[in-house]
Amino acid sequence: MSSDSDGPTDAGQSADGEAPLVPYPPNVGHPSLHVLRQMRDPLAFSEELFATRDVARFYLAGMGDIYAVAHPDFLKRVLLTERDRFRKTDDFRIAFGEGLLTVEGEEWRNQRDVLQPLFTRDAVTGYADGMVEQIRRRSDRWHDGQRFDLQAELTDMTLDVLFATVLGRELALDGDESIREAAEHLHDWFLPTSYFLPNWMPSPARRRFGSAKETLEAEAQRLLEEKAGDAPTDPGEAEDLLSLLVGLREAGVTDTGMLTDERLRDQMVTIIFAGHDTTTTSLTFAFWALANHPEAREKFHAEVDALDGPPTMADVDELTYTDKLLTETLRLFPPVYSLPREAAEDVTFDGYRVPGGERLMLPLRIVQRDPRFFEDPETFRPERWSKQFRQELHDFAYAPFGGGPRICIGRQFALLEAKLALATIGREYDLYWLGENDADGEPPVSPEMTTRMEPGQEFLVSER
Numbered sequence: 001m002s003s004d005s006d007g008p009t010d011a012g013q014s015a016d017g018e019a020p021l022v023p024y025p026p027n028v029g030h031p032s033l034h035v036l037r038q039m040r041d042p043l044a045f046s047e048e049l050f051a052t053r054d055v056a057r058f059y060l061a062g063m064g065d066i067y068a069v070a071h072p073d074f075l076k077r078v079l080l081t082e083r084d085r086f087r088k089t090d091d092f093r094i095a096f097g098e099g100l101l102t103v104e105g106e107e108w109r110n111q112r113d114v115l116q117p118l119f120t121r122d123a124v125t126g127y128a129d130g131m132v133e134q135i136r137r138r139s140d141r142w143h144d145g146q147r148f149d150l151q152a153e154l155t156d157m158t159l160d161v162l163f164a165t166v167l168g169r170e171l172a173l174d175g176d177e178s179i180r181e182a183a184e185h186l187h188d189w190f191l192p193t194s195y196f197l198p199n200w201m202p203s204p205a206r207r208r209f210g211s212a213k214e215t216l217e218a219e220a221q222r223l224l225e226e227k228a229g230d231a232p233t234d235p236g237e238a239e240d241l242l243s244l245l246v247g248l249r250e251a252g253v254t255d256t257g258m259l260t261d262e263r264l265r266d267q268m269v270t271i272i273f274a275g276h277d278t279t280t281t282s283l284t285f286a287f288w289a290l291a292n293h294p295e296a297r298e299k300f301h302a303e304v305d306a307l308d309g310p311p312t313m314a315d316v317d318e319l320t321y322t323d324k325l326l327t328e329t330l331r332l333f334p335p336v337y338s339l340p341r342e343a344a345e346d347v348t349f350d351g352y353r354v355p356g357g358e359r360l361m362l363p364l365r366i367v368q369r370d371p372r373f374f375e376d377p378e379t380f381r382p383e384r385w386s387k388q389f390r391q392e393l394h395d396f397a398y399a400p401f402g403g404g405p406r407i408c409i410g411r412q413f414a415l416l417e418a419k420l421a422l423a424t425i426g427r428e429y430d431l432y433w434l435g436e437n438d439a440d441g442e443p444p445v446s447p448e449m450t451t452r453m454e455p456g457q458e459f460l461v462s463e464r
């Protein structure tokens with residue numbers, strides 16, 4: 001990757017006559033100003049980057065040149081067909097150590113093989129009752145006329161679910177504040193104020209990140225010790241991640257280095273980071289969409305009201321409108337709005353070159369709002385997701401969970417949790433939006449590592 005001192009490169013053609021470098025788009029101003037535009041409004045900036053081409057380059061002082069490609073064909077090449085020519089960037093590994101999100105090659109294959117059985121569509125059905133229990137435990141306390149920051153409430157709820165199901169430990173409803181705060185501060189590594197600094201440079205946000213990670217590692221260590229001697233040594237019998245990992249270690253099944261205390265802690269912190277905020281964001285935007293689209297709300301209510309009682313696993317396949325609603329929410333508001341990679345060698349897109357070693361972004365939000373693939377792309381329209389539309393859509397035009405072998409391991413878990421939460425809450429409450437949309441009718445968002453709603457946006461609870 002270019003270092004800070006390189007400065008923006010304007011050379012269009014390299015000396016040996018290879019394909020020209022991906023150009024800086026002329027409509028986004030001088031490269032020295034890109035960082036300001038990116039910090040001021042990253043979503044608008046990224047839309048402008050792709051106004052005329054599917055490839056773009058921008059310059060962020062502190063990080064250097066960043067390349068970005070926004071076409072489903074390019075996503076498919078990077079994530080699937082030519083994936084060996086790309087790798088993950090260093091920053092996640094520096095932040096989270098050697099968990100599934102960050103490792104590469106054989107180490108990744110090993111970890112994925114060990115963890116995958118816990119996250120298959122069948123396996124996650126075993127979590128459904130536990131999910132509903134946690135969702136109800138919190139939402140049963142809501143009452144008519146209450147106003148709250150829904151995103152903050154759902155952050156607590158998804159953390160309750162993740163801990164109770166995957167980590168085998170129920171969090172206190174009004175307690176365990178240090179864990180909740182620490183989980184929140186894991187994002188501080190990626191705040192714009194820190195993200196553009198060299199990795200070695202301390203900052204207040206990085207210090208908060210460091211202490212959050214220590215808190216969660218200590219909790220992970222405590223859970224590992226508590227579970228020791230009490231986990232099934234047959235991985236098929238493990239009911240959660242904690243017992244799987246501890247059981248494998250005790251059975252001496254694998255010794256790839258993955259089962260040292262340090263690696264196990266990395267894995268658990270990775271799952272806490274990857275496994276709750278993304279689902280929170282999806283649910284928050286889904287409730288925003290319901291509050292802002294009365295026809296969608298009516299159809300959704302008709303579906304969830306037709307259930308015999310509070311939703312269970314047996315109802316999930318019947319929730320076809322809820323499924324479309326969630327799919328459309330993840331299209332318009334993908335929680336991970338851009339996937340980071342690095343080119344391992346020179347690669348050409350559309351006749352333009354991304355040099356080896358350079359950072360490459362895959363802006364999912366741009367691709368999922370591309371009018372070449374989605375009619376009237378800015379409009380929230382769950383009905384577009386007919387069976388035929390799904391079959392005919394380019395397989396990488398919709399990729400909120402990424403794609404190829406490194407597709408999100410938690411997607412079945414997340415989809416199940418989100419559907420159960422929508423249906424459980426939707427049967428009991430209407431949530432009215434008290435925030436203000438922008439001129440385009442979009443909610444206020446703050447894109448960091450995930451695209452969250454701006455904090456403090458209130459909803460009003462109305463019992464149904």
Ligand code: HEM
Binds near residue numbers: 100274340406410411
């Ligand atoms: C709506 C919710 C979710 C969204 C939108 C989401 C999105 C993603 C995306 C886009 C990736 C690919 C990253 C890349 O290729 O660079 C990913 C990977 C991953 N996700 Fe999720 N995720 C969600 C929920 C979850 C949950 C619930 C868990 C765990 C319980 C989880 C754990 C992971 C892990 C461990 C990886 C790395 C997989 C690998 O590299 O093999 N995610 N997720």
